[in-house]
Amino acid sequence: MKPLFSTLLSSLLVLASPALAAQMQGDVIIRHVTIVDVEGAKTVAAQAVVLKGEDIVAVGADAAIAKDWRAARTVEGKGRYLIPGLWDMHVHFGGGPELIEENKALLPLYVANGITTIRDASGDLPDQVLAWRGEIANGSLFGPRLLSSGAKLEGIAPLWKGTIEVGSEAEVDAALARLKDRDKVDFVKITDSTLKPELFLYALRRAKALGLRTSGHIPMALTTGQAVGAGISSIEHLDYAYNAGARDEAAIAADFAAGRIDRAEANRRLDAGFDRDTAMTAYRSFAAKGVFVTPTLNGSRIIAWLDRDDHSNDAGLAYIGPKLRKTYDWRVERAAKADAAAIAARHKHIDDMASILPMLAEAGVPIIAGTDAGFLNSFNYPGFGLHDEIALFAAKGLTPAQALASATRAGPAWFGWLDRYGAIKPGMEADLVLLNRNPLEDITATRAIDTVVMRGTVHDRAALDKMLADTKTRVAAWNAEAAAP
Known part of the structure; x- marks a missing residue:
């Protein structure tokens, strides 16, 4: 009996050996990949990432992960770079009820471009x-995670439709x-068309008291500092942040409120009065109060x-329905009416505005990537436009790491969700983009997408191409219908 007992004991010891213990089960393993640590602005090579359901459950050296984990699907990441899913924090849907289907067709364009949240x-x-x-959210419609303000707040008889x-x-x-x-909105949008200052x-004050984040356009009759003091959470569009750099912003706001100057004169004086020291003082105040800026540059x-x-x-036109393309005409026609002086002024103004991006970063203001893509906003293509936005950030003075952070970490940070999004580590949402090039060396690498993982589901290059092709086919059918006699 003793030899038999010894044999059984030896067998049990072997089975209990850590080296031969059963591997843990995941759904997806991404192997041999270089992880982009966006927060640390560095890369970590030869890593593996394990996904289970909608979660990242393990991250580490490839050999160690491969020893401890197995999964139904393996994604080869050798020579590729893994970043958190991209966020576009300023998009629009609209144009009236007859454009609902054309708007819905835009949703896959975001995913095909690596954007997992809008x-x-x-x-x-x-x-x-x-x-x-x-x-x-319940899986009955395909698209990126969608966060919404619902109807925006406006004054009586405003320029914009769809308002309260x-x-x-x-x-x-x-x-x-x-x-x-x-409506259980994710935040509140407040605009300045006719709303009393x-x-x-x-x-702003009441929304803050209710625990609601706010974004908005600041009325010309107010200073940027007044909006910041009242609790605005994100300033949408760079020109409002630019105005805070004018030495006499308060006097200009007062003159506009009193009707002594019109909007054109107010803008001229704001441009003429811009001062770096004044701007940096204002931007440090933004940072101190936790205010973010979405440039939509x-x-x-x-x-x-x-x-x-x-x-x-533009190649992007093939993905935009004919009724949505028609909404572009409004801005195009307005721009076409400008004389030579007005054209030169708008060229200068866009360069002047862009110059504050590094200043905002220096002051510690979180910069959010958002495109303003959607109806009315001419030739700013949903999905594709985010890559244009962050490339422009880098061209105007942000580092590639800062530009990448604006599209991966700033959105989650604004919502207070950095414990779930914006990094690649256990416990985070399985929203990932596998790139063929290193975005910390060249931010245009965000366009070189091999695979998108959204809520744990893998969409390889063939699947992404099909999303684009299907949208293009639908648009072609709408174009043919519109052209039919």
């Missing part, structure tokens, strides 16, 4: 977009209650240079 900054289809948000019109503090209170309790500030660049490029040969 922030809808309000259009004229707010209820439809909120419905899409729910459908994407408010003319009193009581109406602001009711609007915010609706957005928070009924005092109600703009009141809305590429959209402004497109409009500024329409006299040089009519975009008639």
Whole structure:
């Protein structure tokens, strides 16, 4: 009996050996990959990443991970670079109910471009977009994670459609209650078309008291500092941040509010009064108060240079339905009416605005990548435009690492979600983009996409190409229908 007992004991010891213990089971392993540590602005080579469900469950040296883990699917990452999923933090859907299907067709364009989360900054289809948000979350509609403001707050009889019109503090209170309790919005958008300046500030303060983040356009009758003091969370569009650098911004705002100057004169004086020291003081205040800036710089660049490029040969046009393309005409026609002096002024203004990007970064202001892509915003193509935006950031003075952070970490940071998004480590969401080149060396590498992982599901290059081809086919059919007699 003793030899038999010894044999059994030896067998049990072998089975219990850590070296031969059963491997842990994941769903996907990405092997031999170089991880881009965006926060640390560095790369880590020869790594493996294990995904299970929607989670990253293990990250480490490839040999160690391969020993301890197995999975149903392996993605080969040799010679490639893995970054967190991209976020476009300023998009729009709209154009009226007849454009719902053309807007919905834009959703796969984001995923095909590595964008796993988008922030809808309000259009004229707010209820439809909120419905899409729910459908994407429950898996019945394909698209990136969709975060939305719902309907924006505006004054009475505003320029923009799809708004909640408010003319009193009581109406602001009711609007915010609706957005928070009924629509359960992810943030509140407040614009400046007709909203009274005092109600703009009141809305910011009340939203903050309710725990709602706010983004918006700052009325000309207010200083940027007043909006920051009232609690605005993100300033949308770089020109509002640029205005904070004017030495006499307060006097200009007061003159505009009193009707002594018009908008054109106010803008001229703001441009003429820009001062670096004044700007840096303002931007340090932004940083101290936790205010982010979403430049939407590429959209402004497109409009500024329409006299040089009519975009008639853009490849992106093939992905935009004919009714959505028609909404581009409004801005194109406005730009075409400008005389030579106005054209020169807008060329100069876009360069002046872009010059503050490094200043914002130096002051510690978080810069958010957002495109302004969608209806009305001419030739700023959903999905593709984010790569244009961050390439422009790098061209105007940000490092590639800063530009990449604006599209991977700034969005989660604004929502307070850096414990779940924006890095590649256990416990994070399995939203990833596998690139063929290193974006820390050249930010245009974000275009060189091999694979996108969204909520743990792998979309390889063939699947991404099919998303693009399917959208192009739908648009071609709409074009043919529109052209039919």
